Amino acid sequence: MICTNCGRQINDTAAFCPGCGQPVSIQSTNGSSQPTGGSIGYSPRISDPAFASYAKQNNSWSLIFALIIAAIAIIGFYIYGERSSEMDNPQALYIGMVIGGMFILIALFQILGRKRDKDWDGIVIDKLVENKREKKYHGNDRDSGWYWQEYTEYSVVIRTQEGKLHRVSDRNNTVKFDYYNIGDHVRHHGLLHSLEKYDKSRDTIIFCNACGYLNDISDDKCVKCKRPLLK
Structure with missing residues (x-):
């Protein structure tokens, strides 16, 4: 099989071109096989007027x-x-x-x-867990004293095809941290300022690219904002 982007010869079972990193079309060799999660590939539903x-x-x-x-x-x-x-x-x-x-x-x-904000493609290269702290004041009166509040920051590090690094971080919340794995290919949709995974075939959940609400992978539209899910 030949990559339609750079012309490099690639393995028939490859999901991405080893030369340029672009996703390649994958066709199942077993017509009776049904995916348990979402699809493999970036969803064309991003073009939906919604x-x-x-x-x-x-x-x-x-x-x-x-x-x-x-x-x-x-x-x-x-x-x-x-x-x-x-x-x-x-x-x-x-x-x-x-x-x-x-x-x-x-x-x-x-x-x-x-x-x-522009579209870009990238790959998850690292996942970080960092224990941090920040200064907090007792009530609204700063004269009443302050204290250190500790929290854990969970981050997913993404490198774009241009070599830029982006970090997706949450405090004391591992949902997105667990959703992404090192090696996952992702696409940033500039219109919505959100990420879409290339391979969603093993996922049981999916984030709405419009409002960010967490949905079940079986849902067709977001239960909160009613926009199509890119699955």
């Missing part, structure tokens, strides 16, 4: 939320300036406008970052 609609809706809600917070900040500081003896308007109003503008700018940068 995903583009979800991404657009997500960006819209981010901007609407930022506008609401900005309005609250502006109105709140204006009222504070009218009723407080410590600060008068328009100084208080200007501060509210600056804070509100910051929320809007943050939302716009987030939306722009999502739109610039």
